[in-house]
Amino acid sequence: MPIQLLLRANDVIHNFHVPEFRVKMDAVPGMITRIWFTPTRPGTFQVICAEYCGLGHARMLGEVLVVNPEELQAWLRTQPSVAQTLGE
Numbered sequence: 001m002p003i004q005l006l007l008r009a010n011d012v013i014h015n016f017h018v019p020e021f022r023v024k025m026d027a028v029p030g031m032i033t034r035i036w037f038t039p040t041r042p043g044t045f046q047v048i049c050a051e052y053c054g055l056g057h058a059r060m061l062g063e064v065l066v067v068n069p070e071e072l073q074a075w076l077r078t079q080p081s082v083a084q085t086l087g088e
Helices: 069-077
Strands: 003-007 014-018 023-027 033-037 043-049 061-066
Touching (some): 003 014, 023 033
Antiparallel strands (some): 003 033
C-alpha cells in the first residue's frame, strides 16, 4: 500500500530519512513537503534526521511501524477525528 507523509518543520530544515525504504525528504519551515513510499515488509524501521539541524540533531530519532492493512484500520478507528482534536 503506498503511503504519503506530509512533513513540516517549525524551526530549521530537517530531513526525514529511512534507509531501508530508500526515502529521504527535507522538512522546510513554512512549507509542507510530501513524500510517497511503499513499504515492502512489516517491521519497525528507524527514522533519522539527515540534515544537521542544531545541538539536538543526534537525538532526532523516530520509528516507522509497518503493519498489515487490517491492523492499520483497527488503529485508525481508535484515533480522534480532527474535530475532536480541535475540541469542536
